[in-house]
Amino acid sequence: MTDLDVVIPCFNMQALVARAIESAHIAGANRIIVVDDGSADDSAMIAEKHGATVIRQANSGAAAARRTGAKGSTATYLIFLDADDQLLAPGVKESLLLLESNVGSPAVGGAVVGVMPNGKTTRLKSHYSNSISTADLLSKGFGPWPPAAAVVRRLDYLKAENQFPNKLTTDYAEDFEMFIRLSMIGKILKHDVPAAKYRMFDGKSSKDYLKPIMAKERIVEYYGQALKLPHTVMSGVDIRLASHTRAIRTMIARAEYGKLILLIVKSLAFDPKINFLGVKKGVQKFIKRDEK
Incomplete structure (x- = not known):
């Protein structure tokens, strides 16, 4: 054994x-x-x-x-x-x-x-x-x-x-x-x-869409610098896009369509480009998953 x-x-x-x-x-x-x-x-x-x-x-x-x-x-x-x-x-x-x-x-x-x-x-x-x-x-x-x-x-x-x-x-x-x-x-x-x-799409990382990405980027930067290894840190725009995509994918997976509509409407007012790209990427990932 x-x-x-x-x-x-x-x-x-x-x-x-x-x-x-x-x-x-x-x-x-x-x-x-x-x-x-x-x-x-x-x-x-x-x-x-x-x-x-x-x-x-x-x-x-x-x-x-x-x-x-x-x-x-x-x-x-x-x-x-x-x-x-x-x-x-x-x-x-x-x-x-x-x-x-x-x-x-x-x-x-x-x-x-x-x-x-x-x-x-x-x-x-x-x-x-x-x-x-x-x-x-x-x-x-x-x-x-x-x-x-x-x-x-x-x-x-x-x-x-x-x-x-x-x-x-x-x-x-x-x-x-x-x-x-x-x-x-x-x-x-x-x-x-x-x-x-x-x-x-469960647990704490699926309830807060931004903090997990920020923590990941902090880890990459910290170890990249400490170990003197090549690394790339996401830009502010990329972080917002990744967070938005994560939120959309989670809401689709959970069939939380009311929350999804509210998120899209709110995002349109503040950052329509990020909203469009996030919806596009979130839906594309689900299509690819279902095709497997």
Whole structure:
């Protein structure tokens, strides 16, 4: 049996945490650590009932909950699974095999199956090659997967947390920063076997459309400068366009058409060009997704 722990940060996820735990059991976890991040519901009780070890802490955010879980583990390998996502055993197995045969890699991840608000699933397109460097991450400006898709060496994760430069303090894009720091230890590897199901257009990044993009750009600039690596920071116009496109895509996915109309009308008054481009890009991305 592979020495694998699954760490689940959990905040008010009583409706979904049992499903996440069950997927971790099926994926072969030796131990499942649920870090209850100050939940006000019955998440912790449900997690214990389903066989997880529960660590309770005051609400500190997902990144801090992952650190708490990693420090509470003694396993060789970790997966950081959000409480509303699920692991897929074939992809987890492939990641473990690649990690065992590539000792210099701190993490290996597989393909991701996106779950839309209406329940429809779609395999998400990857924009990365099978070997991912720090320069690649800074050039793309976004992470290769949600954290659940990757198996991480625990000691490399802890080392990455404490190496130069110091970590940023940000409420968004923490996963992106985690993969950047891991890539500074060695190249991250990717394969094409589905490793996780990921709920799309949900969570805090789908409720605030601007802050996640601003955090991502801050991370790119910070690590690009600290590591003296090529990087490009988005212009103010590009950031507004990306935020507008994100908002439109989210509202279409959730069928929030009333909100969408209000957003378009309001935007027409203040920035018609950004509004037009945002609508165009948002609709185009949905058409391409449905054609897959």
